[in-house]
Amino acid sequence: MKGLVSGIKRMEIHDGDGLRTTVFLKGCPLKCLWCHNPESISFEKQIGFYENKCMHCGICGGIKNEKTAETCPAEAIVLYGKEYTTDELLDIIMQDENFFKNSGGGVTFSGGECLMQTDFVTELATKLTKNGISIYIDTCGFVKYEVFERIIPYTDKFLYDIKAIDSDVHKKCTGQDNKLILDNLKRLSENDCKIEIRYPLVKGYNDGECDKIGAFLSNLKGITKIKVLQYHSYAASRYKALNMENTLPDTETTFSDIENAVRTLKSYGLNAVNGMADD
Amino acid sequence: MSLTNEEILQYAEKYIETNGEADVSDADCDTIEYLLENCEITIPTGNRFFVNVNCKNIRSHIINKRGRKYHDEIKNSPLGAGIANRTYTGFYDFGHTTTEWNSVIPLGISGLKKRITEYADKNKADEKKQKFYSQLIRVYDASLKFIKRSADIAKSQGKYEMAEGLFNLSENAPSNLFEAMQTSIIYYTLQQFFDGTILRTLGRLDSLFYPFFIREDEKTAEKLMLDFLKEIDSWNVQSNIPFAIGGTDQKGNCLINKLSYTILDVYEKAQTSNVKIHLLCSDNMPSDFIEKAFISVRNGNNSIVFMSDKKIIESLEKLGEEKEDAVDYHVVGCYECGGNGEITCSCNGKLNIPKALEYALNGGRDMITNELIGLENSGIFNTFEDLYCEFERQLVHLCNCVMKVTDLHEMHYGKIHFAPIISGTYTSALENGRDIYCDYGAKYNDSSVNGLGIATAVDSLAAIRKAVFEDKILTLDEFVEILKSNWNGKEPLRLLIKNKFPKFGIGDEKTDAIAKSIVDTLSDAISGKPNVKGGKYRLGMFSINWRWEFGARTAASADGRLSGEPISQNTGASFGADKEGATAHLISATTIDASKTPNGAIVDLDLHSSAVRGKNGLNTLVSTLKTYFDMGGFAIHYNILDTEVLKDAKINPEKYPNLQVRLCGWNVLFSSLSEKEKDEFIMRSMR
Numbered sequence: 009m010k011g012l013v014s015g016i017k018r019m020e021i022h023d024g025d026g027l028r029t030t031v032f033l034k035g036c037p038l039k040c041l042w043c044h045n046p047e048s049i050s051f052e053k054q055i056g057f058y059e060n061k062c063m064h065c066g067i068c069g070g071i072k073n074e075k076t077a078e079t080c081p082a083e084a085i086v087l088y089g090k091e092y093t094t095d096e097l098l099d100i101i102m103q104d105e106n107f108f109k110n111s112g113g114g115v116t117f118s119g120g121e122c123l124m125q126t127d128f129v130t131e132l133a134t135k136l137t138k139n140g141i142s143i144y145i146d147t148c149g150f151v152k153y154e155v156f157e158r159i160i161p162y163t164d165k166f167l168y169d170i171k172a173i174d175s176d177v178h179k180k181c182t183g184q185d186n187k188l189i190l191d192n193l194k195r196l197s198e199n200d201c202k203i204e205i206r207y208p209l210v211k212g213y214n215d216g217e218c219d220k221i222g223a224f225l226s227n228l229k230g231i232t233k234i235k236v237l238q239y240h241s242y243a244a245s246r247y248k249a250l251n252m253e254n255t256l257p258d259t260e261t262t263f264s265d266i267e268n269a270v271r272t273l274k275s276y277g278l279n280a281v282n283g284m285a286d287d
Numbered sequence: 288m289s290l291t292n293e294e295i296l297q298y299a300e301k302y303i304e305t306n307g308e309a310d311v312s313d314a315d316c317d318t319i320e321y322l323l324e325n326c327e328i329t330i331p332t333g334n335r336f337f338v339n340v341n342c343k344n345i346r347s348h349i350i351n352k353r354g355r356k357y358h359d360e361i362k363n364s365p366l367g368a369g370i371a372n373r374t375y376t377g378f379y380d381f382g383h384t385t386t387e388w389n390s391v392i393p394l395g396i397s398g399l400k401k402r403i404t405e406y407a408d409k410n411k412a413d414e415k416k417q418k419f420y421s422q423l424i425r426v427y428d429a430s431l432k433f434i435k436r437s438a439d440i441a442k443s444q445g446k447y448e449m450a451e452g453l454f455n456l457s458e459n460a461p462s463n464l465f466e467a468m469q470t471s472i473i474y475y476t477l478q479q480f481f482d483g484t485i486l487r488t489l490g491r492l493d494s495l496f497y498p499f500f501i502r503e504d505e506k507t508a509e510k511l512m513l514d515f516l517k518e519i520d521s522w523n524v525q526s527n528i529p530f531a532i533g534g535t536d537q538k539g540n541c542l543i544n545k546l547s548y549t550i551l552d553v554y555e556k557a558q559t560s561n562v563k564i565h566l567l568c569s570d571n572m573p574s575d576f577i578e579k580a581f582i583s584v585r586n587g588n589n590s591i592v593f594m595s596d597k598k599i600i601e602s603l604e605k606l607g608e609e610k611e612d613a614v615d616y617h618v619v620g621c622y623e624c625g626g627n628g629e630i631t632c633s634c635n636g637k638l639n640i641p642k643a644l645e646y647a648l649n650g651g652r653d654m655i656t657n658e659l660i661g662l663e664n665s666g667i668f669n670t671f672e673d674l675y676c677e678f679e680r681q682l683v684h685l686c687n688c689v690m691k692v693t694d695l696h697e698m699h700y701g702k703i704h705f706a707p708i709i710s711g712t713y714t715s716a717l718e719n720g721r722d723i724y725c726d727y728g729a730k731y732n733d734s735s736v737n738g739l740g741i742a743t744a745v746d747s748l749a750a751i752r753k754a755v756f757e758d759k760i761l762t763l764d765e766f767v768e769i770l771k772s773n774w775n776g777k778e779p780l781r782l783l784i785k786n787k788f789p790k791f792g793i794g795d796e797k798t799d800a801i802a803k804s805i806v807d808t809l810s811d812a813i814s815g816k817p818n819v820k821g822g823k824y825r826l827g828m829f830s831i832n833w834r835w836e837f838g839a840r841t842a843a844s845a846d847g848r849l850s851g852e853p854i855s856q857n858t859g860a861s862f863g864a865d866k867e868g869a870t871a872h873l874i875s876a877t878t879i880d881a882s883k884t885p886n887g888a889i890v891d892l893d894l895h896s897s898a899v900r901g902k903n904g905l906n907t908l909v910s911t912l913k914t915y916f917d918m919g920g921f922a923i924h925y926n927i928l929d930t931e932v933l934k935d936a937k938i939n940p941e942k943y944p945n946l947q948v949r950l951c952g953w954n955v956l957f958s959s960l961s962e963k964e965k966d967e968f969i970m971r972s973m974r
Contacts, residue, residue: 079783
């Protein structure tokens, strides 16, 4: 079986415990305004063009496609989305097996929404589990619960995004209602899953949700941590290269904004940490 | 009345030729004795332990002038062209030694002298040995008088603590931690400035000082250690002053003790820029100790080289050293190891590996000057394997050249350098009754060759394999013409290869196999081969900052490197080629069999400060180290770089007076780098 992958990052330390290989799967049901992986939103392969890198060598003949992405010497034309079989990915992941074992790390499936490629992720997860590799699922939660049921047996921890509790705020920020997301989270919690919550703090957009998130999570079990993440606009050049409308909010999250949110969340008895600092 | 610098120099000049003495040993004894008696002694205000002397470069001045004569002869020989275009160089090495600290610290200078006398008494019948012992006794007597003279001056200047210690040490072994530290510094001064043999480690300080340390209260010991580190830091020696901590004993027990922890604590506080630590890591080293070392590295005190105890021992045993000597190894200079009783001469020969490919591709000729330096060939290669065989043939030829050049230098030690102070500490030299330099008196009198630019060579071979023999983008002849023209008009092809072709450092098995094969070939051609001193050659794989000088004379290479650009650093990937991150980089690096590189193989790991932050960041550092050593790595050091800080430091150096980066084998202040080097570090930090 093949999956469509937008990127693989080895020795990642920000996507869970230990040293991890993060596999970014392409395609996402949400459309978050602040998305920092715009190349992972579409379910199709995409070609990005970085004009500033182009040396006008003429090798592409002005055509930007999968083939010219391969031969563009300046890396101005870039293909986002490469097909891998589960065995191909397994080979890449297993290269770092010794590092995983010594660091308590493993694999994190991210995206996009990795669970949208359910069959692929489940098949690969089965193989990884046989090899003793720890699996974390980084998810926005916007999939049917049956999908979770399939992946739970292989998952050591869910990295679960909560962007807002208020339905209107959520719709405004992500394009979708959050009922499914919150229901799924409750059910995962009831099913004794280990869950680390990710709360991307975007000032002026969802910073007003902090107390509500705290209150909601304080009733759930299995929440190992809530990490408040900084918003940044580094992805702007990728939106441009992909010819996508840049929806990145013109705002900034400071260290102290995050500290404030952490303090609020802690007041609900949660293990809140600042994503910009020590964890 | 002490002599001025000018008078000392005038005196030394007389002894460049042996001044009518029968041989160099008599002449050198005269000089050393004279300097010990007459040099000017001063005491810098901050010094707690020992004095300063004004004859620091005199002995090396004599040695260099004597050696230069033979070196010039070799440069004018048929081997000279290869030296001039930096295919290889060979030289004397008086710069990478240790003493037998295990004798020096417990015995002190007076005890060393007594031991020499005992050997003299035991060997009365042997005239040649008697001459050697009497020369040593003469120099050690003069050394003890020099210590006494230093004590008098210290006393006259109100430095009573220093004076008291020195008075005692002029007659006895050290009696406490303070005097043990004084002994370390006194001996350093004696060997470095009077013997003229450069001392490149203070030994395993935690083990050496431990018997004294346990008799002090904690606070006193800490303060002593702090002052000790500050005093050695103030010497401002080129390439730093190293010492080691850790290692294992003969039974395999880890030697980390309470003092090891104190040393790290103090090192963190001392904020030094010239002190360097070789951390000898064994599998049974306490994990909190490694974490402590990494916390220091992460905080910017990054002058710590992490070295694999088991790999070092394995490599020395493979070279034929006795297990006991291999376990009690030393590390000198950057990361070069030698067994107990070994003179390593770790920086004799340097071999530019990419040049072997240049000659394979160009009929044995330099692509820039067209001189014939390699071996002639037909230039016709039908397969990659044919080309690789020719590359190996050229490489082995160059190995023979570099060892020949080294031999031609080292055969003259007897006419260049008598080293009574260091020889007086080597048990083997005393047993043999022979000087370790003049007369090759150590147990192991070895020489070294370092292979430079391995990743440049591997990436170039891999590029030719893909472009010419697999993808058939161009013919080999066309490729050679492109390289000769320095990629003129071929920028797209150059970037395609540089950006998109497989490289050493991404964990690609097929490419990494070339690196393994090159090191195997170098090891077969070099390690264990006899030198002119009755010892063996040893292979090392580091290129430190030589890569700029050697790269400057190396033509464009098939990996996309332009003519004159530096070749790759040490045993790691070319800068920018490790695109898959540190784990892949280390996987590639460990495909090399480091048991074949007793002279050192090192990877420089650049990590962004955000990747080592927090508990998980610390875990990253500890687990990469453990995994690297589990997989067979030899040594590693870390650069924790922050792009914004480096960029700002380039524009506003005054804001960052103590910002250090690891240049290669040692630390430098960022502000002291050239603009090009600063830019390279900024680029490295951005990946």
